[in-house]
Amino acid sequence: MSDNEEIVLPFPGPIPSLGVTTHVSSTLLASSMQSLRARGWFERYSALLPQAYRDQVLNTVVGEWLPIDCGEAHYSACDALGLTAEEQTAMGRDAAKRVNESFLGFLVKMARSAGVTPWLVLPRSNALFQRVLRGGGTQVIKLGPKEATIEVVGVTLLSIPYFRRAMLGMYEASVALFAERVHIRSIPVGTSPITERFLMRVHWV
DSSP states (O other): OOTTOEEEEOOSSOHHHHOOOOEEEHHHHHHHHHHHHHTTOHHHHHHHSOHHHHHHHHTOOTTOEEEHHHHHHHHHHHHHTOOOHHHHHHHHHHHHHHHHHHHSHHHHHHHHHHOOOHHHHGGGHHHHHHHHEESOEEEEEEEETTEEEEEEESOGGGGSHHHHHHHHHHHHHHHHTTOSOEEEEEEOOTTSOTTTOEEEEEEEO
16 A cells, blocks of 8 residues: 555454355345336346245345345346346446435435535445445545545455446445546456455546
8 A cells, every 4th residue: 555545444354354245135135126127127037036046035025134145146147137237337326326325315415515525425335335245344445535445355246247347336326425426447456356355446526
């Protein structure tokens, strides 16, 4: 890390102790399925969902924690839809907007009246992360006045290409609540497995 970089949100603990994701929030899956319905993809998705998970995933109740294999079944079925990269990122944006409604609603009101910037929400990333996933964690490094690196570790769902692109959309939507324009992209991490280390670079105006 260079001298002009600053950790504004450290990992919630030593990386080995964070482990990997064990559960996913039913709220996140329900939000994702709502977007599938709105975009006309739900029937194809439900046909691709493995029979062993159909009842538990399709009849999930908002506010529950589901085993991570339910999340893997859901996002693998989404991946099998063959959507474009932009469509997958847009699905992530949709999910984040719904999940953020209650968690970030008061910050949005502050932003409209007091000029709140993304630097108020980015340091809260772990709190938002822990609302949708159990296990793993995230760190945010400030690179400049309007630029940051977000690092996520221990999220096994990141082995699914769809989920990686959806995660870009989730973070983009969260930052966009407090900025006019946002650009976000993933950064290659060399030989590290994607589930051990996933990097995103975000900047805004």
